Amino acid sequence: MLLELKNITKEFPVKTGIAGTTGRVVRAVDRVSLGVEEGESLSLVGESGCGKTTLARIVMQLIRGYEGQVIYDSKPVDKNNIASYRKNVQMVFQDPYSSLDPRYTIRRVIGEGMELDRLRFKTQQERELRIQQMLKSVHLSHDMLNRYPHEFSGGERQRIAIARALVLNPKVLILDEAVSSLDVLVQEEILKLLARLQKQMNLTYIFISHNLKVVKRISERVAVMYKGRIVELARTEDIFNNPQHQYTKDLLMAALNYKSVVREDQIKINDNAKLFEYADGHYVLG
Amino acid sequence: MTNKPYESMSEFQMALRTFSRNRVALFCVLVLFLLYMGAIFADFLSPYRYDNEDRRYSYCPPTQIHFFDDGAPSWPFVYGIDLEYNEYHKRIYTEDRSKKYPVKLLMKGDEYRLLGFIPIKTHLWGVEAPGRVYLIGADSRGRDLWSRILYGSRVSLSIGLIGVFISFTIGLLVGGISGYYGGRVDNILMRIAEMVMMVPGFYLLLALRAAVPPDFNSVQVYFAIIIILSFIGWAGLARIIRGMCLSLREREFVMAAKSIGLSDFKIIVRHILPHTLSYSIFAVMLSIPGYILGESALSLIGLGIQDPFASWGNMLSDAMSIVKIKFYPWILVPGFFIFITVISFNVVGDALRDALDPMLKSEGQG
Ligand SMILES: Nc1ncnc2c1ncn2[C@@H]1O[C@H](COP(=O)(O)OP(=O)(O)OP(=O)(O)O)[C@@H](O)[C@H]1O
Ligand SMILES: [Mg+2]
Numbered sequence: 134m135l136l137e138l139k140n141i142t143k144e145f146p147v148k149t150g151i152a153g154t155t156g157r158v159v160r161a162v163d164r165v166s167l168g169v170e171e172g173e174s175l176s177l178v179g180e181s182g183c184g185k186t187t188l189a190r191i192v193m194q195l196i197r198g199y200e201g202q203v204i205y206d207s208k209p210v211d212k213n214n215i216a217s218y219r220k221n222v223q224m225v226f227q228d229p230y231s232s233l234d235p236r237y238t239i240r241r242v243i244g245e246g247m248e249l250d251r252l253r254f255k256t257q258q259e260r261e262l263r264i265q266q267m268l269k270s271v272h273l274s275h276d277m278l279n280r281y282p283h284e285f286s287g288g289e290r291q292r293i294a295i296a297r298a299l300v301l302n303p304k305v306l307i308l309d310e311a312v313s314s315l316d317v318l319v320q321e322e323i324l325k326l327l328a329r330l331q332k333q334m335n336l337t338y339i340f341i342s343h344n345l346k347v348v349k350r351i352s353e354r355v356a357v358m359y360k361g362r363i364v365e366l367a368r369t370e371d372i373f374n375n376p377q378h379q380y381t382k383d384l385l386m387a388a389l390n391y392k393s394v395v396r397e398d399q400i401k402i403n404d405n406a407k408l409f410e411y412a413d414g415h416y417v418l419g
Numbered sequence: 420m421t422n423k424p425y426e427s428m429s430e431f432q433m434a435l436r437t438f439s440r441n442r443v444a445l446f447c448v449l450v451l452f453l454l455y456m457g458a459i460f461a462d463f464l465s466p467y468r469y470d471n472e473d474r475r476y477s478y479c480p481p482t483q484i485h486f487f488d489d490g491a492p493s494w495p496f497v498y499g500i501d502l503e504y505n506e507y508h509k510r511i512y513t514e515d516r517s518k519k520y521p522v523k524l525l526m527k528g529d530e531y532r533l534l535g536f537i538p539i540k541t542h543l544w545g546v547e548a549p550g551r552v553y554l555i556g557a558d559s560r561g562r563d564l565w566s567r568i569l570y571g572s573r574v575s576l577s578i579g580l581i582g583v584f585i586s587f588t589i590g591l592l593v594g595g596i597s598g599y600y601g602g603r604v605d606n607i608l609m610r611i612a613e614m615v616m617m618v619p620g621f622y623l624l625l626a627l628r629a630a631v632p633p634d635f636n637s638v639q640v641y642f643a644i645i646i647i648l649s650f651i652g653w654a655g656l657a658r659i660i661r662g663m664c665l666s667l668r669e670r671e672f673v674m675a676a677k678s679i680g681l682s683d684f685k686i687i688v689r690h691i692l693p694h695t696l697s698y699s700i701f702a703v704m705l706s707i708p709g710y711i712l713g714e715s716a717l718s719l720i721g722l723g724i725q726d727p728f729a730s731w732g733n734m735l736s737d738a739m740s741i742v743k744i745k746f747y748p749w750i751l752v753p754g755f756f757i758f759i760t761v762i763s764f765n766v767v768g769d770a771l772r773d774a775l776d777p778m779l780k781s782e783g784q785g
Contacts, residue, residue, distance in 0.1 A: 195677050219680045223679075226675060245676070
């Protein structure tokens with residue numbers, strides 16, 4: 134296992150108006166355990182608000198105060214090895230319109246990604262060369278370097294964000310709804326680009342989405358998330374052809390037929406339920 | 420994707436472009452520029468030093484500069500001034516036509532240090548002693564009001580800038596830290612800010628001034644006033660910056676900066692505070708008048724800059740009697756300078772707000 138999550142739980146205090154906190158909490162992520170193999174791409178699907186972004190931010194160590202462990206290369210991630218962890222694990226964010234600082238030119242955006250490892254690209258020329266190289270690998274021309282994010286389309290911005298994340302050659306890339314805000318044709322381009330980059334750089338993807346069609350194309354395994362918990366985890370074809378959990382079935386139905394909406398009241402999850410191995414590599418919560 | 424004229428312009432550059440189309444605002448920028456140049460070169464531009472007095476000419480009215488001699492055009496000159504008393508013992512100044520003093524350019528007069536270093540005596544213009552020229556009149560001690568306005572602008576105009584600089588540095592840092600970290604740090608800092616804001620500004624000003632030792636010299640008083648005014652000014656800004664940072668830290672580019680391992684300090688300075696800049700810029704412009712007026716108010720009631728040093732506020736303190744204003748209306752001129760300075764800063768600030776508006780909106784603070 135390259136990257137492993139052990140029993141991750143994250144609770145947010147519920148804020149009520151001006152009076153502050155009431156002591157009540159909402160569990161955004163609930164006892165999530167997952168492992169990602171080197172070179173694979175694992176998808177995380179689930180409806181809006183089920184905790185996907187929160188989980189991604191925990192993996193990326195952007196949120197503090199969670200329970201459980203993030204283990205990279207058999208070592209738990211902590212304060213001392215966080216810098217080297219970040220060299221290996223990077224993230225592309227959900228909203229390409231807010232993930233690039235509007236005051237930064239593209240050169241600075243990508244260049245800033247290199248600050249984590251000053252020893253690798255020492256001179257100005259080396260850095261410039263690397264920036265140009267990255268731009269080329271995401272199919273953008275180098276005359277865009279001096280421009281500002283607001284001059285680019287959503288698809289182009291997402292490519293820039295990918296270039297920034299990959300500039301230090303990480304092993305794992307977390308893509309949080311990286312194509313969701315783009316129209317279908319642009320989605321297609323980005324997905325192709327991601328597939329090509331994965332081969333070229335031997336990347337491991339954690340691909341977060343609520344769109345099952347996209348997931349089907351890019352991932353080898355799928356984890357289905359519901360109300361903070363993983364309810365089913367299996368190879369992509371098993372999820373699509375042989376879904377076991379009621380929520381997965383509903384989600385597939387909803388993807389095929391827009392009229393059928395996932396109905397909350399029908400899905401009950403026992404709080405003590407655990408993932409059990411239904412078939413080889415196919416886990417279901419029950 | 421891009422249209423040529425806007426190519427590679429940051430939002431900031433676009434805002435500048437919008438601003439430069441506002442004629443009134445540009446005019447006010449020019450006015451402010453002239454005022455500040457006047458302050459920098461006050462000693463060169465003024466015919467006399469701020470403390471060059473001659474009691475014989477107390478409240479002498481503006482000296483007429485003549486361009487015609489007996490109907491024929493001539494090099495500008497002034498006549499000597501004669502002093503008489505009328506039946507009510509009131510001073511009456513008349514021109515003494517027997518004495519003529521030509522206006523001299525680059526005249527040698529009181530010694531001063533140009534830009535603070537170079538000791539020279541050359542003034543842009545003036546008349547040779549014993550002649551005296553009062554462009555807009557004299558004050559009670561016969562000092563040239565015009566020269567004192569120029570010298571006074573140094574105090575009045577610089578207090579605004581330095582005060583704003585200090586209180587904005589504090590306000591930005593406190594607001595930035597408070598908003599970025601949130602939680603308990605935020606709570607403590609904001610309660611302090613609220614305490615400062617709760618007390619009405621002018622009482623706070625007086626209370627703090629009372630805490631300053633009475634035997635301070637003018638330079639010390641000057642800095643004391645700046646510190647007092649900044650102490651009052653930072654809180655409001657800190658609260659607003661904090662609100663902005665609170666929403667900015669949730670933005671994904673801040674998350675992205677974190678995930679590439681930037682330190683908190685770098686994130687605040689590089690990715691959070693710059694986004695409060697568009698607000699800060701016009702807030703600065705709109706708050707400078709407060710400092711200028713604050714200094715004037717203190718000096719007006721005699722708690723600020725002390726005679727013989729000049730500031731627009733303490734020059735006005737002479738104009739607190741209606742009788743003096745009736746007989747010597749020129750002593751109100753410093754008030755006019757305060758007025759145009761304050762108006763100019765306000766116009767420029769408003770224009771900046773308009774120009775930066777798209778940016779504020781795009782940052783979700785519109
Ligand atoms: N900072 C926070 N404070 C309080 N509650 C939060 C916070 N962040 C997330 N939550 C809550 O946690 C839950 C999960 O949110 P999260 O953003 O992880 O969902 P998501 O699956 O990414 O949804 P989407 O598909 O809409 O992006 C939501 O109920 C949300 O309200
Ligand atoms: Mg999300």
